[in-house]
Amino acid sequence: MQFSSTSNYIVADELALAVQAAVTLEKPLLLKGEPGTGKTRLAEELATSLGVPLLRWQIKSTSKAQQGLYEYDAVSRLRDSQLGSDKVHDIANYIKPGKLWQAFTAPERPVLLIDEIDKADIEFPNDLLHELDQMEFHVYETGEQVSAKHRPIVVITSNNEKELPDAFLRRCFFHYINFPDAETLAKIVHVHHPDIQRDLLKTALEVFFDVRKLPNLKKKPSTSELIDWLKLLLVEDVSHKQLQASDGLMPMFGALLKNEQDVQLVEKLAFMSRRRES
Amino acid sequence: MLIEFFLCLRRHGLQTSITELLDLLKALEQQVVFADVEAFYYLARLTLVKDESQFDRFDRAFAEYFEGVEQVDLASAIPEDWLRRSLQRQLSDEDKAKLQSMGGLDELLNAFQERLKEQQKRHAGGNKWIGTGGTSPFGAYGYHPEGIRIGQEGSNARRAVKVWDKREFRDLDTEGELNNRTMQLALRKLRKFARTGSAEELDLDETIRATSKKGGMLDLQWRPERHNAVKVLLLFDVGGSMDDFIYECQQLFAAARSEFKHLEFYYFHNCVYEEVWASNERRFSAKTPTRELINRYGRDYKLIFVGDATMGPYEIAYPGGSVEHWNEEPGAVWMQRLLAHFTSAVWLNPQPKEHWRWHHSIDMMQELMGARMYPLTLDGLSEAIRVLLKKSATAAPVS
Numbered sequence: 001m002q003f004s005s006t007s008n009y010i011v012a013d014e015l016a017l018a019v020q021a022a023v024t025l026e027k028p029l030l031l032k033g034e035p036g037t038g039k040t041r042l043a044e045e046l047a048t049s050l051g052v053p054l055l056r057w058q059i060k061s062t063s064k065a066q067q068g069l070y071e072y073d074a075v076s077r078l079r080d081s082q083l084g085s086d087k088v089h090d091i092a093n094y095i096k097p098g099k100l101w102q103a104f105t106a107p108e109r110p111v112l113l114i115d116e117i118d119k120a121d122i123e124f125p126n127d128l129l130h131e132l133d134q135m136e137f138h139v140y141e142t143g144e145q146v147s148a149k150h151r152p153i154v155v156i157t158s159n160n161e162k163e164l165p166d167a168f169l170r171r172c173f174f175h176y177i178n179f180p181d182a183e184t185l186a187k188i189v190h191v192h193h194p195d196i197q198r199d200l201l202k203t204a205l206e207v208f209f210d211v212r213k214l215p216n217l218k219k220k221p222s223t224s225e226l227i228d229w230l231k232l233l234l235v236e237d238v239s240h241k242q243l244q245a246s247d248g249l250m251p252m253f254g255a256l257l258k259n260e261q262d263v264q265l266v267e268k269l270a271f272m273s274r275r276r277e278s
Numbered sequence: 279m280l281i282e283f284f285l286c287l288r289r290h291g292l293q294t295s296i297t298e299l300l301d302l303l304k305a306l307e308q309q310v311v312f313a314d315v316e317a318f319y320y321l322a323r324l325t326l327v328k329d330e331s332q333f334d335r336f337d338r339a340f341a342e343y344f345e346g347v348e349q350v351d352l353a354s355a356i357p358e359d360w361l362r363r364s365l366q367r368q369l370s371d372e373d374k375a376k377l378q379s380m381g382g383l384d385e386l387l388n389a390f391q392e393r394l395k396e397q398q399k400r401h402a403g404g405n406k407w408i409g410t411g412g413t414s415p416f417g418a419y420g421y422h423p424e425g426i427r428i429g430q431e432g433s434n435a436r437r438a439v440k441v442w443d444k445r446e447f448r449d450l451d452t453e454g455e456l457n458n459r460t461m462q463l464a465l466r467k468l469r470k471f472a473r474t475g476s477a478e479e480l481d482l483d484e485t486i487r488a489t490s491k492k493g494g495m496l497d498l499q500w501r502p503e504r505h506n507a508v509k510v511l512l513l514f515d516v517g518g519s520m521d522d523f524i525y526e527c528q529q530l531f532a533a534a535r536s537e538f539k540h541l542e543f544y545y546f547h548n549c550v551y552e553e554v555w556a557s558n559e560r561r562f563s564a565k566t567p568t569r570e571l572i573n574r575y576g577r578d579y580k581l582i583f584v585g586d587a588t589m590g591p592y593e594i595a596y597p598g599g600s601v602e603h604w605n606e607e608p609g610a611v612w613m614q615r616l617l618a619h620f621t622s623a624v625w626l627n628p629q630p631k632e633h634w635r636w637h638h639s640i641d642m643m644q645e646l647m648g649a650r651m652y653p654l655t656l657d658g659l660s661e662a663i664r665v666l667l668k669k670s671a672t673a674a675p676v677s
C-alpha cells in the first residue's frame with residue numbers, strides 16, 4: 001500500500017510512513033495534534049485512496065464503549081409490546097449494531113475512525129481494549145459472538161484534552177501531527193484555493209504565522225481558519241498590497257480571530273507597533 | 279542492536295515496553311522501512327513512544343545512541359533470513375547474475391558481516407553502525423530497488439540538521455521515569471489522592487434489576503463515580519537554587535497527571551508575584567497574571583506550591599524585592615491573595631527539614647502558609663495530602 005499526497009490532501013512523509021506501518025501491521029493509529037491539523041481528514045482521505053468505506057464514530061463526553069458495539073433499544077420494545085407487535089418476541093429486533101459491529105461485519109476491510117476519543121470519560125479507551133485487540137465481542141442478549149471478518153483499519157484521533165491510559169496507548173501506534181510549516185501550509189492552501197496569487201499567499205501566511213506567534217492568544221487560528229480567511233480575501237478581492245498596508249486589524253479578521261479578547265489583543269499590539277514606528 | 283537501543287531508551291526514562299519493541303521488530307520484518315535512518319527514526323518513534331511529551335527524551339536517546347551515524351545497521355537488527363528473503367525478492371536478474379559471479383548471496387552476506395566487523399573495530403565505541411565511508415559492498419553494487427537501501431545511496435535524507443537533533447519537542451517534555459523507589463511510592467500516594475473524594479452516582483442498570491427483582495418496589499442502587507474528583511493547581515519554583523530538585527518534583531507530578539482530571543501546572547521563581555508562566559521555555563513571552571489563576575480556578579482547587587523557599591527575606595517582604603523584575607507589591611501580598619482564595623493549600627519543600635531553620639525566608643513562608651509546609655519526603659507528602667483532603671483547611675490569616 002502506498003499512501004501519499006493527493007490533489008485534495010497533503011500528507012507529510014512521516015505521517016505517510018505512520019499510516020503505512022499501521023495498515024501493514026494492523027495496529028490502531030492514534031493521531032494527536034492541534035485542532036485543524038487534518039486528523040479527521042486523514043481518515044477520510046485514507047478510505048478514499050484505498051477505495052473502501054469509512055465508518056466514523058464521533059465521540060462525545062457522554063459516549064460509552066458499549067455504544068460502539070451495540071445498543072439494546074428497550075424503549076422501542078416496550079412500545080411494540082404495548083402495540084401488540086410480533087417483533088417483540090425476538091430480542092434481536094431491538095439490538096442496534098454500533099460502529100465497531102458495522103466495521104467488523106463490513107463486506108470489505110473498512111477504515112474505522114474513532115474521532116476525538118479524548119472527549120469521553122477517562123475510562124472509555126480502557127473499555128475498548130479487548131474489542132480493538134481481539135476484534136470480537138459477545139452480544140449478551142442474543143448470545144451471538146461478533147468477530148471481525150477483516151481487521152478494520154482503525155484511526156483514532158485526540159485533541160489532547162485528556163491523557164489516555166497506558167494500556168490503551170501500548171496497543172496503538174502513535175503519531176503527533178505538528179502544526180505545518182509555511183511551505184507545507186502553502187501546499188495545503190493550494191489544495192483549497194488553486195488559483196491564489198503567490199504574493200497574496202505569501203503575505204497572508206506571514207500575517208497568519210505572526211498571529212499564531214502572539215503569546216496569550218485564547219485560540220490560535222488553525223488551518224481551517226486560514227483557509228476560510230483566504231476564501232474571504234479572494235471573494236473580496238483584497239490584494240497583497242492592501243493586506244501589507246493594513247495596519248491595525250487585518251482585513252476580514254473575523255475569520256482568523258474567533259474570540260473577542262483575541263481581537264482586542266491584536267488591535268492593541270497593532271496600535272503599539274504603530275506608535276513605535278511613528 | 280535493537281535491544282541495546284531499547285535499553286538506551288529506558289535509561290533516558292522512556293517507559294517503552296517489550297511489546298512495543300516487538301512491534302518495531304515486526305514493522306522492520308515487514309519492511310515498512312529499510313536502511314534510511316530518518317525513516318527508522320520515525321518508525322521507532324511511532325511504535326515506541328506514545329506521548330509527544332516524551333519525544334524530546336526519545337530524541338536525546340536517539341542522538342546518543344546513533345551519534346555520528348547516518349545509516350542504521352539493520353543487518354544486525356534483523357535476523358539474517360529476513361534479510362535474505364527480501365534481498366532475493368528485490369534483486370533483478372542482472373543483479374543476481376552479478377551476485378553469482380561474486381560467489382552468491384552467502385558470500386555477499388559474509389563479506390557484509392566481515393566488513394561490518396572491520397568497521398566496528400575502527401569506529402571507537404561504535405558497535406552498532408556501518409560507518410558513513412560508503413564502503414558497504416551493497417552500496418558498491420548500486421542497486422536501489424524500492425525497499426532496500428544500504429550503502430551511500432541510502433542516505434537520501436542527508437539533511438543539514440537531523441530531525442532528532444532539532445529537539446522540536448523539548449517544550450512538551452513533562453514527565454519521565456521516577457528513578458528511585460521512594461518516588462514510586464510517592465506516586466502511588468498521589469494516584470490515590472487523585473481518586474479520593476469521588477461522589478456516588480445512581481447505578482441505573484442495577485436499580486432496574488434490583489427493582490424488578492423486588493416486583494417493582496423501587497430499590498435504588500449506588501456506585502462510586504468513576505471520575506476522580508480532586509482538582510489540583512501546582513505552582514513550581516524554577517530557576518536558581520531549585521534547579522537541582524525541580525526536575526525530580528516535576529517528574530513526580532507529571533507521572534501522576536493522567537490520574538487527575540484537573541491538574542494545572544504553572545511556574546514562578548522564588549516567590550509568587552503578579553505573574554506566573556505556564557511554559558518554562560517561554561517564560562518571558564507567555565506570562566499569566568496571578569490574578570487570573572484566582573479568577574480562572576475555583577476555590578475547590580487544591581493549591582500546591584513546590585519550592586525550596588530559600589531566598590532573601592526582602593524577596594518576600596518588600597516591593598521591588600524580586601531578583602528578576604520590579605514588583606509593585608511584595609510577594610507576601612500575592613501569597614496571601616492566593617491563600618485567601620484557595621483555602622486548601624500546602625507547600626512542599628525539597629530541602630531537608632533539618633536545614634529549614636537556617637533560612638529566615640523558610641520561616642517567613644511557613645508563617646504565610648499557616649505552617650502547612652512539608653518536606654518533599656514520603657511522610658511529608660502523606661501529611662500534605664491528608665491536610666489537603668481535610669474539609670476545614672483554613673488559610674493563613676490575611677493581615
Ligand SMILES: Nc1ncnc2c1ncn2[C@@H]1O[C@H](COP(=O)(O)OP(=O)(O)O)[C@@H](O)[C@H]1O
Binds near residue numbers: 035041192
Ligand atoms: N494536510 C491537509 N491537506 C489538505 N487540507 C487540510 C490538511 N490539513 C488540514 N486541512 C484542512 O483543514 C480542515 C480541518 O481539518 P480536520 O481534519 O477537521 O482537522 P482535525 O480533525 O485535526 O481537527 C480540513 O477540512 C481541511 O480543509
Ligand SMILES: [Mg+2]
Binds near residue numbers: 039115157
Ligand atoms: Mg477532527
